[in-house]
Amino acid sequence: MLIMLSFEVFSNDLLSIYKEALEKDPEFNSKKADLAISKEFLNQSRSNLMPQVRVNAGTNWNEYYQDRQLQNDYNTFSYGLNVSQPLFRLDKWFANKQAKENVEAAEAQFAYQQQNLIIRVTSAYFKVLSAKANLEAKIATEKALKNQYEAVLQRFNTGSVSRIELAEAKAALNRAESDKVQAEGNVDISFEELNSIVGRQVKLITPLNTSLEFKAPRTDIDNEVTKGLSANYLILEAKNRVEAADANTKSKTSNYLPKIDLSANANRRTSKQYTFDGVDSNIDLPFSIPEETENRIYSIQFSMPLFTSGLNNSQRRQALLQEVKTEEQLILIERGIVQEIRSLYTALRTAELNISSLKSAVESSKDALEATRVGYELNSRNLIDLLQAERNYSESINNLSQATYGFIVTSLQYKRAVGNLAPGDVIELNKQFK
Numbered sequence: 001m002l003i004m005l006s007f008e009v010f011s012n013d014l015l016s017i018y019k020e021a022l023e024k025d026p027e028f029n030s031k032k033a034d035l036a037i038s039k040e041f042l043n044q045s046r047s048n049l050m051p052q053v054r055v056n057a058g059t060n061w062n063e064y065y066q067d068r069q070l071q072n073d074y075n076t077f078s079y080g081l082n083v084s085q086p087l088f089r090l091d092k093w094f095a096n097k098q099a100k101e102n103v104e105a106a107e108a109q110f111a112y113q114q115q116n117l118i119i120r121v122t123s124a125y126f127k128v129l130s131a132k133a134n135l136e137a138k139i140a141t142e143k144a145l146k147n148q149y150e151a152v153l154q155r156f157n158t159g160s161v162s163r164i165e166l167a168e169a170k171a172a173l174n175r176a177e178s179d180k181v182q183a184e185g186n187v188d189i190s191f192e193e194l195n196s197i198v199g200r201q202v203k204l205i206t207p208l209n210t211s212l213e214f215k216a217p218r219t220d221i222d223n224e225v226t227k228g229l230s231a232n233y234l235i236l237e238a239k240n241r242v243e244a245a246d247a248n249t250k251s252k253t254s255n256y257l258p259k260i261d262l263s264a265n266a267n268r269r270t271s272k273q274y275t276f277d278g279v280d281s282n283i284d285l286p287f288s289i290p291e292e293t294e295n296r297i298y299s300i301q302f303s304m305p306l307f308t309s310g311l312n313n314s315q316r317r318q319a320l321l322q323e324v325k326t327e328e329q330l331i332l333i334e335r336g337i338v339q340e341i342r343s344l345y346t347a348l349r350t351a352e353l354n355i356s357s358l359k360s361a362v363e364s365s366k367d368a369l370e371a372t373r374v375g376y377e378l379n380s381r382n383l384i385d386l387l388q389a390e391r392n393y394s395e396s397i398n399n400l401s402q403a404t405y406g407f408i409v410t411s412l413q414y415k416r417a418v419g420n421l422a423p424g425d426v427i428e429l430n431k432q433f434k
Contacts, residue, residue, distance in 0.1 A: 012202055014205075018118065018122075018426050022117070024200075025198070035109075042102070042103050045096040056082070057078065057079035062074050080268065083264045083265075084263045088258065090250075090257055094247045095248075097250075098244045098251060101241070108234075112233035112237065115416045118416075118421060120197065123409050124194040125205060126405040126408065126409055128191055131187040131190035132187055137394045141176045141180075142173070145169070145172050152169040168384060216349045217414070221341070227418050231418065231420065234333050234337065238333045242327055249322075249323050252312070258303065259302075259304070260301065263301055265295075265296065341417045351403060355407060358403055366393055369392070372389040
């Protein structure tokens, strides 16, 4: 049991869950399959430019009748070999180029999905930590208000406070207990997203070292936008899709051009025929009936469409429209990435200032709580002030935790937008856990 518990504690840090997600996350595995499918399409396209060899064979049972009388029956065996090689097929060559571009696009999409998995795992992980931080704050609030209620109850029994103050203390405690129950439920719910990624129940996770310093990037935002436009995997995928669409247009245009193929055929036929039109082959005839024949053909096949009832024109127009669509999608993605980089950059700078302010707020609310507690003992502050100070201190601690987790996730999203998010970032982040 101790070994199992130790393994559970060790295996549930951020890095181990990410490694497990690489194997078990169905969304990521489906994208991995998409990449493999694209590679198979490339193999199929490449085969259209390579030699093709086919073999055929057959056996026939023959019966010869005259005046409905069976005169002869025999077997005929045949087999053949066909070899063909495209010599001039621009349509297939451009189709192969299209398949290559689609593979590169699929690789870029897969790389993006790897980055996206980092974001999903980290977000789900910090949702759990966030829910736990909220629960800890609610537990601390409940404990403080429970102690406060017991103190007020003692003073009420001695006649030092009124029934109204006792009721206020009791109501505050009841609200704190209700908040704690809700927070406990939220912790269980927060685990479900993590469970759905790895396909099992995660029960324990390693907490983050909250004493870290969080700094937003200090680089020039215009330079970061330029990096993102050249390194973001969604943009790289879109660019490859544009190249693939261009190759498809050229392939459809090539349907107007001649097609030249080299072909070679060899066929051999063996027949056990002993009569010819009912005449016995054993008698003297001015000709012989061969039992085995062979035919060999070597040819260069030339074809060129003259009229296809508008099929080639329609396919070419469709390819051109598809190319326009992919170009517009590239522009849309580029604008979205620019917006995302700038927005996340501003969000990180704001989050850094917010964390700094919240750290000061924690210290201030702690000092305010101590001062209010002393004031209450000296009857210069009332119970409501004390209860509110307790709640403010607890909420400021919780807000700092939420801001910290949010900053980390936002920083990873920013790296993904710029295009430099890598598994090494998970390894470095994992070192910051207790």
